[in-house]
Amino acid sequence: MKRMSRFAQTVGVVLCAVMVWIGQGGAVAAQRGVPETALAPAGTAQRAADAKVTTAGGDVLQRRVAHLRRGINVSDWFAQAGDPSGYTKEHFDSAITAHDLDLIQAMGFDHVRLSVDPRPMFHARQADQITPQDLAYLDAAVKMILDRGLAVDISIFADAEFKAKLASDDEFVEQFADFWRALARHYANLYAERVFFEILNEPGGRDRYRWYGVGAKLAGAIREAAPHHTIIATGAHWSDDDDLVFLEPLRDPNVIYSFHFYESHIFTHQGATWSSNYWHNLKGVPYPSTPENVLAAAAEVPDALHRLAVVRYGLDRWNAGRVDAEIRQVAAWAEHWGVPVICNEFGVYRKNAEPKDRVAWLTDVRTSLEKHGIGWAMWEYHGGFGVVTTENGQPLPDDATLRALGLPKRSYQSSDNERSGPN
DSSP states (O other): OHHHHHHHHHHHHHHHHHHHHHHHHHHHHHHTOOOTTTOOOOOHHHHHHHHGGGTSHHHHHHHHHGGGSEEEEEEEEESOOSSGGGOOHHHHHHSSOHHHHHHHHHTTOOEEEEEEOSGGGOOTTOTTOOOHHHHHHHHHHHHHHHHTTOEEEEEEOOOHHHHHHHHHOHHHHHHHHHHHHHHHHHTTTSOTTTEEEEOOSSOBOSOHHHHHHHHHHHHHHHHHHOTTSEEEEEOSBTOOHHHHHHOOOOSOSSEEEEEEEOOOHHHHTTTOOSSSGGGGGOOSOOSSOOTTTTHHHHHTOOSHHHHHHHHHHHHTTOSHHHHHHHHHHHHHHHHHHTOOEEEEEEOOOSTTSOHHHHHHHHHHHHHHHHHTTOEEEESOSSSTTOSEEEETTEEEEOHHHHHHTTOOOOOOOOSSOSOOOOO
16 A cells, blocks of 8 residues: 555656646747737637646547538648749738638638648748748738637648658658747647647658658647647548548547548549649549449540549449448548547539539538538638639639538628738
């Protein structure tokens, strides 16, 4: 009994030391707050609630997942500009505006997945030196999103060259960890309930084992800088469902896992001019698919190998049941490991898809995700996959797409009815 008593005393001392250390970390994070003119830090009560994630992890995490039920990707505001020199004041002021964010909130979305290209802020071999100037527009954007009651997933969207370095250069991984540590520290005082850190979008590379290690390294850097915020992690390559189910969860209880769903790409990416070359030949590929209804579309594909791929798409009979069978495997993986999962990309390229088939696919995917309790974020706000189209320079919600997403028709009038960007 004396041994047990001494053991208990030792454990108590260790736990006290750990709690003091955590408290000191929180104080350091508070000292490294964001500029008052851009972002207001969470109050004392909120920080205390955030801290409970260390002791009530499951309940807190589930509450946070509830902020990620119905989202939209904003893809070309802070990412996908091609040349980094394209990120100008004019671009930031016009690509997405206060009116767009009003519209996103009015359409019924609860969060924005904000794509962020790291290159303009990434200073080689001193990647932890992110300057206030680097962050000024991103700070303004995050504030605009939070001010509308939306949650924000800050998702790093790196280009192919950046990802290739991560796949082969250990020192570059260290630099990226430095970058994430600095970025997470900058936002560590914001509300952990509604601000999420996504390690990397579609990591690329086919070595799933390496990505597992790299992802763990980056998650550790984020956690060091932001002890209470929730991290979003994903599988390797294109973050598909099979990339996710390969993973074992990280040794961190405050992580949500994500996957992307575009199956079958033969339908969802018909007419696309990126990735697989033959996709640009695809037109009028139907959904649902049967062996008979794909034959006309297959006949338009000049290469025999790729024509066979379209035929096989028909033989696979992609329909609501086939979609659900795929998503059910993700739900089973999440249940097995006891972790939350979200689908933060799915959608159909508009160019060559029949509108009614696009709506049917979106309906079936969204319905299956919700059936299995999986939150989602559609790709994307505007653009080739968009939930809005453009008319006379103004964004126009597509009611058919909103119905497919289960979002009720609402009034889409902006509070100021102007497309004014951040100042």
